[in-house]
Amino acid sequence: MINGKDTVEEALRKAKAKKVFLEGNFVKLLAKSLPTDVKAYTEECKERDTKARRKRLEVNKRVQSQNKELEEAAVVKEALVLELQNALDDAEKLRDEAVEDLDLMQKRTQFELIGLIVRVALIIIVGVGVTTTLLYTTAMLADKDTTILGNAWSNLFGILLTNSFSIIGTIMGVKYATEKNS
Amino acid sequence: MIDSILLVDDEDLFHLVFEDACSLLDMTLSLEALNSSDEADKLFKQWFEEGPIEERPECVFVDLNIIGSSFDGIELIRKINSDYGNGVVIGIISSSDDNQEIEKAKAVGAQFWIIKSDEIEPRLEDFLKDYSGYEKKTAPFKVYK
Numbered sequence: 001m002i003n004g005k006d007t008v009e010e011a012l013r014k015a016k017a018k019k020v021f022l023e024g025n026f027v028k029l030l031a032k033s034l035p036t037d038v039k040a041y042t043e044e045c046k047e048r049d050t051k052a053r054r055k056r057l058e059v060n061k062r063v064q065s066q067n068k069e070l071e072e073a074a075v076v077k078e079a080l081v082l083e084l085q086n087a088l089d090d091a092e093k094l095r096d097e098a099v100e101d102l103d104l105m106q107k108r109t110q111f112e113l114i115g116l117i118v119r120v121a122l123i124i125i126v127g128v129g130v131t132t133t134l135l136y137t138t139a140m141l142a143d144k145d146t147t148i149l150g151n152a153w154s155n156l157f158g159i160l161l162t163n164s165f166s167i168i169g170t171i172m173g174v175k176y177a178t179e180k181n182s
Numbered sequence: 183m184i185d186s187i188l189l190v191d192d193e194d195l196f197h198l199v200f201e202d203a204c205s206l207l208d209m210t211l212s213l214e215a216l217n218s219s220d221e222a223d224k225l226f227k228q229w230f231e232e233g234p235i236e237e238r239p240e241c242v243f244v245d246l247n248i249i250g251s252s253f254d255g256i257e258l259i260r261k262i263n264s265d266y267g268n269g270v271v272i273g274i275i276s277s278s279d280d281n282q283e284i285e286k287a288k289a290v291g292a293q294f295w296i297i298k299s300d301e302i303e304p305r306l307e308d309f310l311k312d313y314s315g316y317e318k319k320t321a322p323f324k325v326y327k
Binding site for chain 1: 195196198199202203205206208211212300
């Protein structure tokens with residue numbers, strides 16, 4: 001073991017015997033005027049230190065470069081995630097618009113159907129009304145018996161009136177309910 | 183050979199790279215590395231106000247963006263040159279080559295700008311050749327690309 005009484009030369013010789021090689025800049029501080037055997041040892045230490053440092057430098061550079069690549073990849077990944085999120089938002093917006101369009105189309109079809117029903121119903125109501133009125137008027141002008149026709153006419157008008165109110169009520173109800181939902 | 187060097191950089195891995203590169207190029211025997219500009223500021227303030235001034239490094243390499251610090255490398259250079267008596271060779275070592283930042287560094291008294299890359303040794307070698315000029319304050323500001 002190296003102790004406090006050892007000179008630098010003795011300490012270096014002991015280290016050499018134990019095959020312990022000095023590392024770091026301390027080796028560079030050792031004077032070149034050391035005895036030949038010690039000098040040879042310190043030179044070997046320097047050589048080994050340089051070799052080890054070069055190797056470490058290469059490894060660290062590689063790690064540094066890999067870290068940089070990973071950081072760049074993380075940035076790209078983040079950008080992709082953001083892009084994907086935006087695409088998802090757009091898709092959701094389009095889907096909502098499509099659903100809204102479909103709903104609107106369905107409502108339009110319903111309104112058209114209701115309109116058709118109302119038109120047909122009105123035609124029938126007016127048609128029946130006009131026909132029975134014409135029949136009743138003709139019978140009256142021709143001085144025929146109008147007892148049955150008169151009762152039928154008034155009954156028919158009552159029924160038609162009730163039915164037309166019922167149709168109007170239904171239409172208004174449907175319209176009110178649809179407006180409330182939208 | 184430079185008597186002593188101080189590196190201020192937040193990246194520990196770069197401390198090792200820089201230390202090994204300096205050793206292989208025989209740039210210095212004494213290298214200290216700090217992680218933040220606040221630590222460096224504290225040390226320079228202490229050396230300036232209380233001493234000993236001899237403990238101050240001969241040359242300082244500062245990173246531009248030091249994560250986890252209150253201020254960047256340019257502000258540290260300004261503080262060292264304006265508030266703590268100048269007297270050291272100082273410059274930036276950064277992966278950035280932003281002209282605006284380079285001009286800012288030059289304006290606060292940086293003497294050089296070394297761009298960090300995988301091949302740092304050739305740049306440090308060139309820097310070492312110009313070093314005596316920086317020491318005498320005769321060499322113009324230079325960017326090592």
